[in-house]
Amino acid sequence: MQLNQPARTTARRENLAERIHSQLKEDILSFRLLPGDRFSESEIAERMDASRTPVRQALYQLEREGYLEVRFRSGWQVRAFDFARFEELYELRIVLEMEAVRRLCTGDSGPVAHEVLTELHDLWAVPPAQRHTQGDHVFMLDERFHCRLVEAAGNSEMTRLHADICERIRVIRKLDFERAERLEKTYQEHAMILQQINAGNLQAAQQLLLEHIEASKAEVRKVTLHMLQQARQQALQGPETATLS
Structure with missing residues (x-):
C-alpha cells in the first residue's frame, strides 16, 4: 500500500527529526557542543539544511532526555554533563x-x-x-x-x-x-x-x-x-x- 502525500511528508519529517536528534546528541556527548552553549532553532535549521519543524522535534526530544534545556527568551542551552x-x-x-x-x-x-x-x-x-x-x-x-x-x-x-x-x-x-x-x-x-x-x-x-x-x-x-x-x-x-x- 502506498502512502499518500501528507503521510509521506510526515514520514520524511520524522526521519529528518531523528537524524537531527542523533547528530546533536553525538555533538553534545563528543563535546563539540559544550555544557552551557546556547543556540537557536534557526541556527540548527541552517546548519542541518532543514525546516524548523523537524529541528524543534529533535530539540524537544533532547530536552526530554535531559541533554538540553529551553530558554524561552534566549533559545536553547546544553545542560551540564550529568x-x-x-x-x-x-x-x-x-x-x-x-x-x-x-x-x-x-x-x-x-x-x-x-x-x-x-x-x-x-x-x-x-x-x-x-x-x-x-x-x-x-x-x-x-x-x-x-x-x-x-x-x-x-x-x-x-x-x-x-x-x-x-x-x-x-x-x-x-x-x-x-x-x-x-x-x-x-x-x-x-x-x-x-x-x-x-x-x-x-x-x-x-x-x-x-x-x-x-x-x-x-x-x-x-x-x-x-x-x-x-x-x-x-x-x-x-x-x-x-x-x-
Missing part, C-alpha cells in the same frame, strides 16, 4: 545483566539460550589473529554481546528495558573502544564470562561480568573528563560562541 545520570543507567544495566547471567547459569532461561551462548562463544572465544581490531566494529559487537545475553534470559520486558538503556548510553560507551588495549580486554573478558556461564558457575560469572562493566564505566568516565577538559581549553582559546559548523 555523570550521576550515567551512573544510574549503568547501575540499572548491571542489575539486568546480573539477573540474565543468573538465569543462564541456573537453567532458568529462554529457549534460545543454548543457541545464543554458542553464537557468542564462536565470536569471542577466538585466538588474537581472528579478532577484529577496529574500535567502532568491536563496539557494535560488544553491545550485541550484552544485549544477546539478556535476550537469552527469556524475559521480553528485561530485553526491552536493557535495549533502551543501551541506546541511552551508546554514544558515550563508544569512548571505551578507542585503545587497542581495551579491545583486547573486551575479547578476553567476554570469553571468560561465557566460560563460567557455560560451566554453570554463577558466582564467578557474575563477578567477572561486574568487573567487566565497572572497568568499562571507569574508562568511559576518564576519557569523558579528559575530552571535556580539552574542549573547554579549546573554547577558551577560540570564539565565545557555540560551534555549530
